[in-house]
Amino acid sequence: MSSDEFRPLNESSLVEYIKATPALSSKLGDVSQLDNLQIKEVGDGNLNFVFIVTGPSGSVVIKQALPYIRCIGESWPMTKERAYFEATALKEEARLCPDHVPEVYHFDRSMCLIGMRYLEPPHIILRKGLIAGIEYPLLAEHVSEHLARTLFFTSLLYLTTTQHKRAVAQFCGNVELCRLTEQVVFSDPYKVSEYNRWTSPYLDKDAEAVRKDNILKLEVAQLKSTFCERAQALIHGDYHTGSVMVTQDSTQLIDPEFAFYGPMGFDVGAFLGNLFLAYFSQEGHADHENDRKTYKKWILQTVAETWNLFHKKFTALWDEHKDGPGEVYLPAIYSTPELQQLVKQKFMNDLFHDTLGFGAAKMIRRIVGVAHVEDFESIKDAGKRAGCERRALDFAKMLLKERRKFQEITEVLSSVQQLHS
């Protein structure tokens, strides 16, 4: 059992691995104390195995990628090299935004294994908090900070084209994960596929309408091309509310195994789109104790704040670093405040439309594609669930097709409320 050979770990072989790895064992206790490690497999995600390991003086999280997709099984192979890209992206994001990314303690490329900070209770997955109706007052502030910093500093607004092209080339290696997104986000929902599912029979006609909507498919083609071709920044690639762990004070982005150089709007849109999914699911979680009306307002307010704060922070970074290494907008060319304002407006306006388009696409795929969200899945009554899903779907289709008509996030929110009053 040589250490440069891959082997899937179970709870007992993991103990041996940890004992042999000082970067991990040192977080848990003295060598003498490591005989009674507690190990719990908690992977509720779709792809990987995640263990929480607890020793006398602390805990660590161990994540291992296997050469297939966990929730489907060995019949859907998937490169285990994704762990390398996840570790690389985690470290890069932690460098750029240490407050909102768990520290990586250890990475073993041949074992496809990452050891990282345990996000201790009361951290929970944001999606579960949204289903429970919990408000997170700092969420927009923190997520916008993470988005602004990770996207700005890996874009050509900050990097030289030399640095950028080197990083782009490196992340081209993560093609298998990109291909998974291409298939499940941009293709399968728009065609007949064995993987697709929806709340049947309620949404049978709705799913068919998606497959027959020429304008929608025209717009999706453009988004897919942009996803495949445009190396704008290092994106997380899976920025939904299941990749965020939260408490009232802390917001942590995990699971960037889909990371590559792609369009910024894909990350921003994924987050906002998943907040909209949470919004449309609330009616299914309302009961006589809580009609969720106040909570729905909070979600929409969080959408608005996330975009507006992202806009503010991103353009502030641009101002701060306008004489920095970035080479697309040279200060000698974009030399007057008026012109600087003009280019920022145009850039942010385009990014807004990308965000709405990608966000809408991510919503649609969660309703008629392979992977659904707990926000809806946890609504037991199928008829009620279908009603929530249909409203989300109708909104998403409108948003994808009409996105260029919106100039401000408040206009988008008005249209949500009109559709769903």
Place this chain on the structure above:
Amino acid sequence: MSSDEFRPLNESSLVEYIKATPALSSKLGDVSQLDNLQIKEVGDGNLNFVFIVTGPSGSVVIKQALPYIRCIGESWPMTKERAYFEATALKEEARLCPDHVPEVYHFDRSMCLIGMRYLEPPHIILRKGLIAGIEYPLLAEHVSEHLARTLFFTSLLYLTTTQHKRAVAQFCGNVELCRLTEQVVFSDPYKVSEYNRWTSPYLDKDAEAVRKDNILKLEVAQLKSTFCERAQALIHGDYHTGSVMVTQDSTQLIDPEFAFYGPMGFDVGAFLGNLFLAYFSQEGHADHENDRKTYKKWILQTVAETWNLFHKKFTALWDEHKDGPGEVYLPAIYSTPELQQLVKQKFMNDLFHDTLGFGAAKMIRRIVGVAHVEDFESIKDAGKRAGCERRALDFAKMLLKERRKFQEITEVLSSVQQLHS
């Protein structure tokens, strides 16, 4: 003098090199006959050394890259690795379009040396033919063929995303040449730069107007970002009329050392933009024997035919390969003739606007940037030259800013004639 070490060749060391290289010497004659090779250095280009070597039974062209820019000297260093990307692109283009690309006989990476087919007389550089007023009846047919095939088959319309990302990563290595384009096409003309020049004092105000035109600079920023970020297809990267060698029957594309995965419109635009430069220079070449009026019509007709034939061939390839390996427009999604028509229209319309934008940017940089074109430079009378250049510049500025208003190439040609009647 080991063979895996770089050394610049001169006419005598080149003879030794050829004798030791069967792939080259076999084209020239028997071993016994190689003592009297004729060697002529003909590099009239800006960057490299080009030798024509002639033996008793044939000729070859030897091109060597030195670690600086030839026309400027050692004060402007430039990676000699460009020869690797040129050889790789030449071979790929020759595979896709063998009729219009010289065969590569030999490539020596450590020597940065390419041996290729000698394009024998009467082949001349197209730009010189355009200055001399020679019509090439097959030019549009051939160039559109080369553009359509090289761009289509290296795009996601034909490649899988796995193949595409691998190739993108490889060509990210050609970053230094990309950076040269970024600087001399998209930056220097829009700022004060020691390298810029123009026909002074005539165009002093015009050059200043370019530097002060906010709308122009806003549009150029977007083109520059697209150039840096969008890996749409393997582009030649230097597709001007000095990279085309022609006879009445033959059209050959040489010199793809700037090749990388970039926006298709950059190549198509470079060619059309350089035809427009030729057009606007004609008045400077008119004399009492030839007023060049008929020739000007031929140039505009060639612009129209090149675009229209490119459009036809490119969409025909798309139709032919719609069930091929390409994954962006899956046949199961884009399943009706109506929808297929719709996506092609949108794609070609966007490509048309990119083409006009990049073409215009390439024109502007040839009038107020570092590298000028012989079309204008060969007009002795500076006042007359400045008049031609100003009309070209005014047209290019309009085109860059208003490009989205044009739907057909004929509309562009009408606006040329209005401006210049």
